[in-house]
Amino acid sequence: MPDIIMDCSPCNLERLDLDLRTALGDSLQGLSYLRGRVLAHLTDNVDESGLKVARSIIARHDPSLLSPAQEKQAALAQSLTYWRGIAKQQLLEETEGMADINLQIIRKIRWLETEITHLKQLLNEGDDHDR
Amino acid sequence: MSWTIPKTWTVGEPLTAGDMNTHLRDNLLALKQRPSAAIILDETSNYATTSAYFVDVDPAKLSLTIETTGGDVLVGLVAYAYGLALWDLTVDGARQAGGDGLLRGLAVSGYHPLTFVWMLSGLAAGVHQVRLQWRSASGTAYLYAGDGAAGLDLHPQFWLKEL
Numbered sequence: 001m002p003d004i005i006m007d008c009s010p011c012n013l014e015r016l017d018l019d020l021r022t023a024l025g026d027s028l029q030g031l032s033y034l035r036g037r038v039l040a041h042l043t044d045n046v047d048e049s050g051l052k053v054a055r056s057i058i059a060r061h062d063p064s065l066l067s068p069a070q071e072k073q074a075a076l077a078q079s080l081t082y083w084r085g086i087a088k089q090q091l092l093e094e095t096e097g098m099a100d101i102n103l104q105i106i107r108k109i110r111w112l113e114t115e116i117t118h119l120k121q122l123l124n125e126g127d128d129h130d131r
Numbered sequence: 132m133s134w135t136i137p138k139t140w141t142v143g144e145p146l147t148a149g150d151m152n153t154h155l156r157d158n159l160l161a162l163k164q165r166p167s168a169a170i171i172l173d174e175t176s177n178y179a180t181t182s183a184y185f186v187d188v189d190p191a192k193l194s195l196t197i198e199t200t201g202g203d204v205l206v207g208l209v210a211y212a213y214g215l216a217l218w219d220l221t222v223d224g225a226r227q228a229g230g231d232g233l234l235r236g237l238a239v240s241g242y243h244p245l246t247f248v249w250m251l252s253g254l255a256a257g258v259h260q261v262r263l264q265w266r267s268a269s270g271t272a273y274l275y276a277g278d279g280a281a282g283l284d285l286h287p288q289f290w291l292k293e294l
Contacts, residue, residue, distance in 0.1 A: 009176065014271050017181040030182025030267060034189050035174060041182050069270075 004054055009036035012063040014070060019057050024050055080118045087114040134161040134200045161200065168195040169290035174276040181271050185219055185226060185264045188274060193263040195291050201256035203294045205248055208263065210287030212236055212245040216265045216272030222251060223259055232266075239270045245287075261291055 008016070013033050020028045020040060027050060029041040040054055066074065091110050095103045137154045170192060178188050187194065197204065206220055219232035227233070227249065237243035251261075265272065277286040 013179045013181060017271070029184050030180060030186070032182055032186055032188075033176070033179040036176055039186075041184065041186055 003032075004040040004042065004051065004058070005037055006040075006055065006058045007036060008033070008038040008058055008061055010063045011038055011061065012065065012067075012070075013038070015063070015065055015067045016058065016061050018067045019061070020054060023053050023057055028054075076118075076121065083114060083118055087111070134158060165202075165293045166197050166199055167290065167292040168197045169288060170195065171286050171288045172276045173286055175278060177276045177278045178274040179271055180216070180265055181267050183266060185217075185232070185266045187221075188263045188265050190262065193289050194260060195262075195289065196258060196260050197291045197293065198258045199254055199256055199293045201254070204251040204254055204259075204261075205292050205294060206251060206261055207248045207290045207292075208246060208287065210245045210289075211242065211275045211283070211285040212273060213242050213275070214270060214272035215239045215241075215268040216274075217268055218245070218247075219264045220249060221262045221264055222254070226264065227251070231268075232264075235268070236272060245274070263289055 011033055013031055016038065017028075017031050020031070024042070024046065027043050027046045029043060032039040032041065038058060040058065042051075042054070046054070087110065091107050095106055098106070135153055135158060137158060138150065172192060174192075180186065180188075214236055215238060216236040217232040218234040218236075219229075220227045233249060234245070234247055236245070265274070274287065275283055275285040277284055
């Protein structure tokens, strides 16, 4: 089955992949993107109506819509920014009046703790699940 | 300039211009000017794939043609990538490494340099087409191609050289 090749610029490949997989199932082997065009790699068992559906989905693609995984990542990134703000405020309150050197050390350790906690959470969302 | 197997000279044999040109001049030129092909990309967008099967990265540009004289050929790539892709080469349509390819990306959420040198042996003299292929092992994989984005305006080079 030849690839479907269509203009798609800009293109949110992850979201488009999800939409096409939902419509075509295993008939979609995946997508590629080059020079403003998307290539849908399809198996031989796609019929004319499947091709029509695929073309329609690509033509109607809205790159501003995120996939659930992208939404989750964006939410986690927002959460990280939020917790950095909270942690900074807490530190300022807890360390008020301390000597400069102690203050700096405590701030650095607390900053590292917060960063590691939230970055671990962020990384765990993007697991290396091979296929 | 093609290579000619050097003749064996016999005692007393006259040196003719034809022989000297064929066996010395032309062979020296053949050794000096080895067949090669290369491309450095400067695209308006980067490449991406979610394909679970090996596909050409760019059948127009990351596809080099070389006319060889029967020697081994080195294939090289210097690039920058993101995501968990598997990489391979095809020569005249046949995958070279097979299996999961010759190289694997770093991680689903990881930027990394992507560079290799691969030797093609046993190629018959003639015209051959070498293409870069990839597939995603998870999620969307990217190959940077100089799209102009600040800090990631990176230009891959793909090349072939007969030894």
